Amino acid sequence: MPFVEKERYRISTRCRLHPDNDVYRDQEQHKFHKDTNEWKCGYCKKKFYEEKYLDRHFDNRHYNLLNESHGQCLADLCGALHCDLVLDIVQRKTKCNPAAAARNKHLCEVSLAHSCFPVNEGPSAGRLHELFLRQFCDAHTCTGNQKPFSRGHRKRLSIPYLAISILTLLLLPLVYLFVYLYQRGIKRGSQELKRISLSGRKKKSY
Ligand SMILES: [Zn+2]
Numbered sequence: 001m002p003f004v005e006k007e008r009y010r011i012s013t014r015c016r017l018h019p020d021n022d023v024y025r026d027q028e029q030h031k032f033h034k035d036t037n038e039w040k041c042g043y044c045k046k047k048f049y050e051e052k053y054l055d056r057h058f059d060n061r062h063y064n065l066l067n068e069s070h071g072q073c074l075a076d077l078c079g080a081l082h083c084d085l086v087l088d089i090v091q092r093k094t095k096c097n098p099a100a101a102a103r104n105k106h107l108c109e110v111s112l113a114h115s116c117f118p119v120n121e122g123p124s125a126g127r128l129h130e131l132f133l134r135q136f137c138d139a140h141t142c143t144g145n146q147k148p149f150s151r152g153h154r155k156r157l158s159i160p161y162l163a164i165s166i167l168t169l170l171l172l173p174l175v176y177l178f179v180y181l182y183q184r185g186i187k188r189g190s191q192e193l194k195r196i197s198l199s200g201r202k203k204k205s206y
Contacts, residue, residue, distance in 0.1 A: 001017070003128065003131060004128060007127065007128055009117070011116055012115075012116070012118075014116075015112075015116035016112065016115065016116070017112065018116075024074075026065060027062070029042070030042025030062075031051070033051075037049050037050070039053070041054060041057055041058070041061075043062050043065065044061070044062075079104045080107040080137075080140075096142035097142070101141055101142050102140070105137055105140035105141070108133075108137035112136070112137075113132045113137060116128075116132070
């Protein structure tokens with residue numbers, strides 16, 4: 001997680017995102033992809049044609065090496081971590097379920113943000129806590145079209161556009177009014193001039 005490294009923050013083992021808490025981390029580290037059709041088991045050096053056979057081999061032969069003491073599979077947290085967006089699952093096209101969104105938001109806040117970045121552990125934890133809530137947890141909503149990792153670039157762009165369009169809408173009637181008054185002023189001015197010249201002539205004729 002680059003934003004955690006940037007703050008030089010050490011995630012506690014209570015956090016489910018801590019590498020030690022990933023059941024399959026050790027197995028993944030013993031997976032060697034030698035060639036397109038060659039996968040090697042890091043424990044016993046046995047070779048396989050496909051990754052799924054190696055996974056099956058891990059399940060059959062090395063299940064005792066699973067880091068099960070205090071770990072949980074990260075995939076369990078998929079709902080809270082927006083894997084669906086990353087993996088581009090068809091789920092995205094289906095209608096948003098408000099109850100599921102609320103549940104994921106709660107899971108995101110309680111089991112991730114609060115336990116990984118406890119606010120009482122100093123300013124960097126507080127900053128990360130806030131960042132995590134805004135970047136990941138807030139996106140669990142059906143109302144907005146917020147997406148994680150967006151960093152608000154679009155928002156910053158749309159504000160000037162919005163301001164310009166509102167200003168144009170407000171200025172347009174003013175411009176028309178000005179033009180109308182200006183033209184009426186000219187007309188009236190010329191009419192007064194006519195009147196003056198007419199009365200002038202009338203006076204002269206008397
Ligand atoms: Zn093996």
